Amino acid sequence: MFENVFDIDPSASQAELRALVEECERLKCAAAAAQARATALWAMKRQTVEQAAGIRADKRGAGLASEVALARREAPHTGGRYLGFAKALIHEMPHTLAALDCGALSEYRATLIVRESACLSVEHRQSLDAELCADASRLAGWGNRRVEAEAKRIAARLDVTAVVERSAKAEKDRCVTVRPAPNTMVYFTVLLPVAQGVAMYAACKRAADTIFDERSGGQVMADTAYERITGRSAAEPFSIELNLVMADTTLAGDDECPGWLDGYGPVPAGFVRKLTGDAIADAECKASLRRLYRHPQSGRLVAMESRSRTFPKGLATLLRRRDQTCRTPHCDAPIRHHDHAIPESRGGPTSALNGLGMCEACNYTKEAPGWIVRTSDADGGHTAEFRTPTGAVYRSIAPSLPGPPVRRRVSLLEGRLSVDLVTFDAA
Numbered sequence: 537m538f539e540n541v542f543d544i545d546p547s548a549s550q551a552e553l554r555a556l557v558e559e560c561e562r563l564k565c566a567a568a569a570a571q572a573r574a575t576a577l578w579a580m581k582r583q584t585v586e587q588a589a590g591i592r593a594d595k596r597g598a599g600l601a602s603e604v605a606l607a608r609r610e611a612p613h614t615g616g617r618y619l620g621f622a623k624a625l626i627h628e629m630p631h632t633l634a635a636l637d638c639g640a641l642s643e644y645r646a647t648l649i650v651r652e653s654a655c656l657s658v659e660h661r662q663s664l665d666a667e668l669c670a671d672a673s674r675l676a677g678w679g680n681r682r683v684e685a686e687a688k689r690i691a692a693r694l695d696v697t698a699v700v701e702r703s704a705k706a707e708k709d710r711c712v713t714v715r716p717a718p719n720t721m722v723y724f725t726v727l728l729p730v731a732q733g734v735a736m737y738a739a740c741k742r743a744a745d746t747i748f749d750e751r752s753g754g755q756v757m758a759d760t761a762y763e764r765i766t767g768r769s770a771a772e773p774f775s776i777e778l779n780l781v782m783a784d785t786t787l788a789g790d791d792e793c794p795g796w797l798d799g800y801g802p803v804p805a806g807f808v809r810k811l812t813g814d815a816i817a818d819a820e821c822k823a824s825l826r827r828l829y830r831h832p833q834s835g836r837l838v839a840m841e842s843r844s845r846t847f848p849k850g851l852a853t854l855l856r857r858r859d860q861t862c863r864t865p866h867c868d869a870p871i872r873h874h875d876h877a878i879p880e881s882r883g884g885p886t887s888a889l890n891g892l893g894m895c896e897a898c899n900y901t902k903e904a905p906g907w908i909v910r911t912s913d914a915d916g917g918h919t920a921e922f923r924t925p926t927g928a929v930y931r932s933i934a935p936s937l938p939g940p941p942v943r944r945r946v947s948l949l950e951g952r953l954s955v956d957l958v959t960f961d962a963a
């Protein structure tokens with residue numbers, strides 16, 4: 537359905553192709569404006585229906601942000617931000633909307649203006665909108681930074697108190713996050729007020745300026761940060777629980793199938809073998825091993841040995857291994873809740889089939905009126921089906937476990953690492 541929206545003539549001149557690239561860009565901006573209009577109108581209609589149904593004001597619109605995200609094929613947490621953007625653009629910022637409509641602003645640059653004006657009153661926001669975008673020709677040639685800086689400058693002039701208060705509020709959002717980087721590295725990020733962040737950087741830099749060994753300055757800074765946060769030397773091997781899922785055949789060196797490291801994602805076979813090798817070589821470590829059973833065709837997780845006596849805990853682990861991240865389509869958030877697709881209160885069983893790994897926000901969303909979640913289990917894999925209040929249906933299929941469909945068993949020594957060894961389905 538996406539093919540041949542434009543017929544591109546293979547003999548077109550370079551100037552014609554450039555014109556087509558420009559036209560596509562203009563259409564993307566116009567589509568973004570239309571999408572914002574449709575979203576804001578959808579929100580208004582939902583509000584009207586819920587008001588008529590007597591739903592309390594603070595309960596209205598529950599789940600709508602997730603519905604918007606699913607329609608845009610984005611993670612649910614971005615749905616709320618987008619909904620706010622669309623409402624502000626349509627109801628409070630007509631000039632910014634017009635600039636987006638005609639292609640003078642991209643969707644991203646319009647988002648920057650909306651974001652920078654979010655702390656202002658409606659009146660001030662409208663002044664900023666008019667001053668910045670009433671004459672769209674002013675925006676020609678502006679990059680993202682220029683757009684952001686101009687919006688910031690106007691906002692600070694209109695209401696200095698609001699801008700200062702927003703900084704104070706932003707401090708509440710301080711947090712620590714980790715996300716995968718290429719080559720089995722991670723980015724460890726601390727979001728902090730500027731003074732603390734600069735102080736932390738300066739402390740690491742000071743270490744780099746005073747320690748002279750074979751390491752580079754960057755390496756000393758990274759090691760210093762690790763040592764001061766964990767209280768351990770960077771040279772010491774890991775001493776926390778790492779959860780690794782790998783095929784028994786990969787451990788035996790018979791194939792090079794990637795493993796799965798919890799909180800990171802796929803890791804190369806050589807890396808997982810080194811990790812397990814180090815764990816076995818270290819006498820102090822407490823490793824444990826558990827066998828997972830994989831369906832031969834689909835690769836789905838069918839069963840798991842449980843080390844735990846309490847069934848729910850074993851089941852929770854099975855869901856975490858099977859689903860890896862939140863099961864809402866496009867949501868990559870870590871699993872926080874082990875949820876019943878059909879709620880227990882409506883007779884949903886506590887089982888792997890009816891169980892879903894979910895993030896906290898998505899778990900609450902699916903409890904909103906009009907949402908129905910069902911699961912099914914076939915050779916194609918464990919499928920979760922999400923039906924939203926407007927009748928849209930979205931599916932997510934649990935990922936396959938690591939390894940090839942080859943029957944082979946190995947046993948592993950008790951060591952320090954928690955390894956979930958994937959083996960062929962015994963059933």
Ligand SMILES: [Zn+2]
Pocket residue numbers: 612862863864867868869894895896897898899
């Ligand atoms: Zn989620």
